Amino acid sequence: MSDLTKLTIAEARDALRKGDTTSVELTEACLTAIEGADALGAFVHKTPEIAMDRAQAADERIKAGDAPAMCGIPVGIKDLFCTEGVASQAASKILEGFKPQYESTVSGQLKDAGAVMLGKLNMDEFAMGSSNETSVYGNAVNPWRAEGSAEALTPGGSSGGSASAVAADLCLAATGTDTGGSIRQPAAFTGIVGLKPTYGRCSRWGIVAFASSLDQAGPMTKTVRDAAIMGQAMMGHDPKDSTSADRAVPDFEAMLTGDIRGKVIGIPTEYRMDGMPAEIEALWEKGAEMLQDAGAELRQISLPHTKYALPAYYVIAPAEASSNLARYDGVRFGYRAKLDQGDGITEMYEKTRAEGFGAEVKRRVMVGTYVLSAGFYDAYYNRARKVRALIKRDFDMVFAEGVDAILTPATPSAAFELGQSFDDPVQMYLNDVFTVTVNLAGLPGISVPAGLDAKGLPLGLQLIGRPWEEGDLLNTAYALENAAGFVAKPGKWW
Ligand code: GLN
Numbered sequence: 001m002s003d004l005t006k007l008t009i010a011e012a013r014d015a016l017r018k019g020d021t022t023s024v025e026l027t028e029a030c031l032t033a034i035e036g037a038d039a040l041g042a043f044v045h046k047t048p049e050i051a052m053d054r055a056q057a058a059d060e061r062i063k064a065g066d067a068p069a070m071c072g073i074p075v076g077i078k079d080l081f082c083t084e085g086v087a088s089q090a091a092s093k094i095l096e097g098f099k100p101q102y103e104s105t106v107s108g109q110l111k112d113a114g115a116v117m118l119g120k121l122n123m124d125e126f127a128m129g130s131s132n133e134t135s136v137y138g139n140a141v142n143p144w145r146a147e148g149s150a151e152a153l154t155p156g157g158s159s160g161g162s163a164s165a166v167a168a169d170l171c172l173a174a175t176g177t178d179t180g181g182s183i184r185q186p187a188a189f190t191g192i193v194g195l196k197p198t199y200g201r202c203s204r205w206g207i208v209a210f211a212s213s214l215d216q217a218g219p220m221t222k223t224v225r226d227a228a229i230m231g232q233a234m235m236g237h238d239p240k241d242s243t244s245a246d247r248a249v250p251d252f253e254a255m256l257t258g259d260i261r262g263k264v265i266g267i268p269t270e271y272r273m274d275g276m277p278a279e280i281e282a283l284w285e286k287g288a289e290m291l292q293d294a295g296a297e298l299r300q301i302s303l304p305h306t307k308y309a310l311p312a313y314y315v316i317a318p319a320e321a322s323s324n325l326a327r328y329d330g331v332r333f334g335y336r337a338k339l340d341q342g343d344g345i346t347e348m349y350e351k352t353r354a355e356g357f358g359a360e361v362k363r364r365v366m367v368g369t370y371v372l373s374a375g376f377y378d379a380y381y382n383r384a385r386k387v388r389a390l391i392k393r394d395f396d397m398v399f400a401e402g403v404d405a406i407l408t409p410a411t412p413s414a415a416f417e418l419g420q421s422f423d424d425p426v427q428m429y430l431n432d433v434f435t436v437t438v439n440l441a442g443l444p445g446i447s448v449p450a451g452l453d454a455k456g457l458p459l460g461l462q463l464i465g466r467p468w469e470e471g472d473l474l475n476t477a478y479a480l481e482n483a484a485g486f487v488a489k490p491g492k493w494w
Pocket of ligand 1: 127128129130157158177178179180181182183210317432
């Protein structure tokens with residue numbers, strides 16, 4: 001078979017089962033593609049030996065007829081996931097040299113299902129960022145370029161390496177994590193599908209924590225069908241994570257009928273933003289029409305607290321991060337600064353943290369400790385928590401009135417040039433304007449590639465679903481994907 005790296009998970013699974021290819025062949029093809037793609041900065045720790053061992057084991061399993069859907073499928077794993085014996089650095093200097101003795105539940109479930117890990121993927125440091133530029137490894141690069149331009153674009157963040165690797169066909173799919181948009185925004189910037197499940201669907205155990213009440217892992221794939229297949233393999237109850245939900249995970253792929261007749265799709269007024277590019281507005285309208293043509297009913301809805309979502313998120317997420325990151329003390333994990341004669345434990349903490357954390361992480365820790373400090377706790381943190389409850393209530397109310405899914409743009413722009421917003425945190429934070437509400441409310445959300453802008457860059461639409469109804473959400477996304485017919489691929493320059 002030719003072009004093995006271009007296969008979807010579903011195609012590869014079927015080809016493996018028919019004996020048209022082997023996992024070893026697929027894995028070798030991906031490893032070759034990865035070797036030629038260093039310019040993308042996507043894979044930051046390559047694990048070819050592990051990959052070949054797992055591919056051989058997968059081929060045995062497939063031959064024996066005992067092969068789950070993910071068996072033999074080569075995937076990349078975001079550097080935020082702890083992987084046994086393999087560097088897991090969350091793209092931070094402070095975790096330099098850290099090789100966990102355990103496997104995160106999600107990557108472990110993929111491993112048990114027979115998936116083949118090719119290596120670890122680039123990301124923003126501790127998943128804080130929207131452009132993959134805060135990474136200690138240097139930024140990942142978007143395989144897409146604007147027509148007639150050789151300017152390097154961001155793949156988005158924080159799961160930028162995952163997005164770049166999947167869009168460039170270095171792997172069939174990748175894991176991502178999403179605290180405020182880090183699966184959906186990079187998926188939209190690179191023309192792929194990104195699913196953030198309901199909070200509690202995927203275990204957070206063994207995933208380096210950013211903001212524990214918001215973090216969720218999810219699949220980043222070439223198609224909605226693949227998101228269904230891989231998502232199902234990643235989800236499930238885990239007693240090691242107290243927020244993991246004890247709920248059955250349905251067969252999502254079997255739910256992809258493409259039939260959305262009678263479904264009610266909400267179009268939220270508050271997501272129509274001043275200064276939003278006309279192309280995004282037009283795509284959003286086109287997406288709504290496509291769903292209507294497929295038999296859904298459109299309904300204008302109001303989510304009145306949307307405008308407070310970004311400020312609330314940028315209080316809550318840093319607050320939780322400042323607490324989670326207190327564990328990096330130079331003793332338990334990774335990096336420790338060189339100490340001078342006479343330095344004590346305080347100097348060790350201070351120097352290690354000053355040298356080990358990058359500027360954005362330090363900004364979050366400072367904002368977080370500030371909003372949690374005695375004099376400001378009520379004014380900022382408690383206020384943000386109340387806003388969060390109101391945002392969730394907005395969604396609860398529209399779902400209670402019969403809305404099945406909500407359609408919005410995924411991002412306020414297409415991929416932007418690397419360096420463009422790096423010195424402007426507020427501009428950078430605006431990337432998350434359509435996605436953070438979903439994390440604050442704990443809902444499932446998916447980004448589906450739906451068109452190209454005038455410069456030939458991909459744009460995504462977001463669908464937001466009812467809690468625990470990823471199956472229904474995926475089916476609506478499938479209908480949108482079918483109608484949009486997005487098949488464009490980046491031209492190879494790397
Ligand atoms: N860009 C957002 C942030 O910087 C979201 C990141 C994420 O989802 N991990 O916090």
